[in-house]
Amino acid sequence: xxxxxELSRIGARVRELLADDPQAPSDTRQARAAFLEQVAxxxxxxxxxxxxxxxxxxxxxxxxxxxxxxxxxxxWPWKRPVTFQIGEAHSGFLGDVVEAPAGRxxxxxxxxxxxxxxxxxxxxxxxxxxxxxRGLSVRVLLExxxxxxxxxxxxxxxxxxRFDAGPYQVTVTGTKFQMQxxxxxxxxxxxxxxxxxxxxxxxxxxPAAISAGQTLETSCPxxxxxPRDDPPAAASPAGPAAELGSKRRTxxxxxxxxLLAAGRLQDGLREAERANFDRVCERATPHELFALADAGRFxxxxxxxxxxxxxxxxxxxxxxxxxxxAFTLGRIAFENEDAYARAAQWFDTYLHEQPAGALMGDAFxxxxxxxxxxxxxxxxxATAQQYLRRFPGGPYASEARGVxxx
Amino acid sequence: MLRSILGPDDDVPDLLQEVFIRAMDRxxxxxxxxxxxxxxxxxxxxxGRAHIRLRSRRKWLRLFSPxxxxxxxxxxxxxxxRRALRDVYAVLDDMPVxxxxxxxxxxxxxxxxxxxxxxxxxxxxTIKRRLxxxxxxxxxxxxxxxxxxxxxxEGTRWAENKS
Numbered sequence: 001x002x003x004x005x006e007l008s009r010i011g012a013r014v015r016e017l018l019a020d021d022p023q024a025p026s027d028t029r030q031a032r033a034a035f036l037e038q039v040a041x042x043x044x045x046x047x048x049x050x051x052x053x054x055x056x057x058x059x060x061x062x063x064x065x066x067x068x069x070x071x072x073x074x075x076w077p078w079k080r081p082v083t084f085q086i087g088e089a090h091s092g093f094l095g096d097v098v099e100a101p102a103g104r105x106x107x108x109x110x111x112x113x114x115x116x117x118x119x120x121x122x123x124x125x126x127x128x129x130x131x132x133x134r135g136l137s138v139r140v141l142l143e144x145x146x147x148x149x150x151x152x153x154x155x156x157x158x159x160x161x162r163f164d165a166g167p168y169q170v171t172v173t174g175t176k177f178q179m180q181x182x183x184x185x186x187x188x189x190x191x192x193x194x195x196x197x198x199x200x201x202x203x204x205x206x207p208a209a210i211s212a213g214q215t216l217e218t219s220c221p222x223x224x225x226x227p228r229d230d231p232p233a234a235a236s237p238a239g240p241a242a243e244l245g246s247k248r249r250t251x252x253x254x255x256x257x258x259l260l261a262a263g264r265l266q267d268g269l270r271e272a273e274r275a276n277f278d279r280v281c282e283r284a285t286p287h288e289l290f291a292l293a294d295a296g297r298f299x300x301x302x303x304x305x306x307x308x309x310x311x312x313x314x315x316x317x318x319x320x321x322x323x324x325x326a327f328t329l330g331r332i333a334f335e336n337e338d339a340y341a342r343a344a345q346w347f348d349t350y351l352h353e354q355p356a357g358a359l360m361g362d363a364f365x366x367x368x369x370x371x372x373x374x375x376x377x378x379x380x381x382a383t384a385q386q387y388l389r390r391f392p393g394g395p396y397a398s399e400a401r402g403v404x405x406x
Numbered sequence: 407m408l409r410s411i412l413g414p415d416d417d418v419p420d421l422l423q424e425v426f427i428r429a430m431d432r433x434x435x436x437x438x439x440x441x442x443x444x445x446x447x448x449x450x451x452x453x454g455r456a457h458i459r460l461r462s463r464r465k466w467l468r469l470f471s472p473x474x475x476x477x478x479x480x481x482x483x484x485x486x487x488r489r490a491l492r493d494v495y496a497v498l499d500d501m502p503v504x505x506x507x508x509x510x511x512x513x514x515x516x517x518x519x520x521x522x523x524x525x526x527x528x529x530x531x532t533i534k535r536r537l538x539x540x541x542x543x544x545x546x547x548x549x550x551x552x553x554x555x556x557x558x559x560e561g562t563r564w565a566e567n568k569s
Contacts, residue, residue: 007541011513017491018409018514083431091431398489 082131082138084110092126095264099123100145112136112159113152122146127164135159146180153195167202168218177210187219256280260288265295269304277304281311286321293328302336323354327363334366340374365396368403377406407447410515411454411507413495421457425450447517447525451507458503493554497547501540508533509540 084092086108092098100106100118108116108126118124122145130137135158140147142165151161151172163170165181168188175195181188190199192210199208199216210216256275259268269292272280281289289312296305309325309332316322330346333339347367350359357363364387371380384400391397408418408425415421428449436445498506504526511522523533548555 004541007513007544011516014491014494014514015410015516018413091428093431 082111082129082136084108084126084129094126094128095262095267097123097125097143097267110138110152112157114138114159114161115150115152116140117148118142119146119148138162139164141165142179142181144181144183146178148176148178150176151195168199168204169201170197170199172197187217189215189217191215257284257288260291260295265291266299268292269295269299269301273304277307281308282315284308284311286312286316286319290321290325290328293325297328297332297336302332305332318353320354320357323350323357324359326350326353327359330363330366330370334370340370341376344370344374344376344379361391361394361396364391365394365399368396368400372403377403407450407515408454411451411510412457413498414491415457415461417457417461421453425453428453444521444524447521448527451511451525455503455507458499458506461499490554493551497544497551497554500547501543505536505540505543508536509544512537 086092086098087106092108098106098108098118100120100122102121105117105119108118108124110116112131116124123143124145124147125141125143127139127141128137137160140161140163142163147163149161149163149172151159153159153175161172163172163179165179165188166183168181170177170179170190172195175197176193177195177197178191178193179188180190188199188202190197190210192212192214194212196209196211199210199218202218204218208216208218256268256271259265259271272284272292281292284292289308292308293305293312296302296308306329309329312325313322326346327350330343330350333346334343344367347363347370350357350363351367354360364383368380368383368387371377371383380403384403387394387396387400388404408421409415412418412421425446429446432449436442498510501509507526508522508528511517511525512519517525519530519533519537522537523530526533526536528536
């Protein structure tokens with residue numbers, strides 16, 4: 001065998017097999033559905049608060065996909081925003097938190113030539129981008145830390161940038177400046193390198209214009225803010241004054257719902273923690289509990305994931321969702337905690353509760369692996385035999401035969 | 407395109423969604439409508455390449471991904487063909503990602519050399535060098551897997567008989 005002609009024939013053969021894979025149409029449908037859901041969430045988030053318990057509206061679709069991916073994507077009715085990119089090659093999304101790891105700088109580059117950089121633990125979000133006949137309007141929230149900005153000024157284009165930091169607003173047109181905000185105090189420091197910025201809000205009695213070479217420092221300890229790491233409301237000290245203070249700092253009760261529904265899992269989890277995670281778990285729907293669990297898993301807070309899934313099983317016993325929660329608890333135990341015996345118990349629980357569930361085959365396979373890793377060879381052999389009786393040609397068949405052959 | 411790059415991979419739906427999302431956010435960069443296909447291919451190549459690099463760091467999880475549902479188990483193609491497909495991509499997984507991308511686009515996806523160069527954002531000469539390396543790697547690897555070599559030989563004879 002050899003030669004480019006042979007390789008071309010091999011490639012054609014592989015291509016046919018991939019096309020014949022019955023999973024292929026399902027993959028495309030699944031991806032399309034998830035994408036349209038994402039578009040719908042963006043549409044609703046950009047226009048209005050998401051109604052509690054309601055479904056987001058769907059907007060008309062416009063054809064974008066071509067032969068390479070072969071699918072249909074959506075039109076969205078608002079003006080197409082200026083895009084921005086985080087780091088080297090990650091598209092930025094409105095509302096998502098951008099955070100600089102300790103000791104590092106994260107650049108945020110806009111397609112109009114403007115550039116932001118956040119440093120060493122700083123957090124920011126791009127709240128809105130609006131570009132059109134009337135010019136460019138951008139709103140950025142600096143939650144905490146140091147941000148450097150170099151705002152492009154283009155002739156003929158009116159650009160209005162606004163930076164919010166706690167109770168302060170910094171308005172710029174075309175300039176270079178640095179702002180530093182500490183939400184624990186709160187305090188703001190603005191230094192302008194080129195051009196001019198205007199600072200309002202907080203305890204400033206009048207707008208303060210900061211020209212090139214000037215610096216403003218201000219702090220307003222009496223002004224209400226929302227600290228990033230606020231303790232849960234239940235831990236606040238008792239007493240009317242303290243209660244008022246803690247009420248001011250407590251997150252809006254349903255904000256976590258809005259964020260989860262908008263697909264902003266990490267923010268939703270943070271808001272749920274601010275609103276007392278255990279209480280949220282007592283009020284959340286199964287779908288919301290899964291979202292909280294996903295957020296915990298994706299962002300390394302496995303304890304929160306376990307908490308949400310355990311609450312789901314306790315509050316909605318016997319449901320398909322409870323079964324899926326058992327499966328996911330098994331995955332967490334297996335993949336994140338190396339607790340193979342416990343993982344095996346969870347997969348076995350799923351198989352008992354949902355003997356015809358959609359995850360049945362996968363649960364069997366994972367159960368075999370968990371039993372092997374926990375040293376339960378007898379259990380693994382029994383499970384392997386069961387699996388091969390039901391799925392002699394299944395994707396775990398070779399692994400099951402391997403267990404039986406040893 | 408993604409399935410050509412990655413083979414049967416349970417992350418394909420999520421990656422496909424990522425391609426759509428990136429396309430939606432950058433559609434304003436497309437100036438000519440007839441370039442849309444090539445532009446989308448570039449995005450798919452970028453996403454696929456990033457996933458391959460990530461996957462190579464989590465190799466031990468590959469066999470136990472969550473979306474193998476009952477319907478798949480019931481309707482999958484004959485097991486030897488499925489195994490051969492898995493073996494082909496195991497060979498590709500051992501290949502460095504850069505020449506792999508060129509190889510997959512050229513031979514599995516069926517793109518021309520010019521199209522491969524554009525999708526990989528490289529010169530034609532560079533793509534030819536990458537392909538040469540990938541071809542040697544692939545053929546050497548297949549020779550060390552007699553079962554796969556036999557299946558591929560049968561496959562080519564099948565193709566010859568069909569034509």
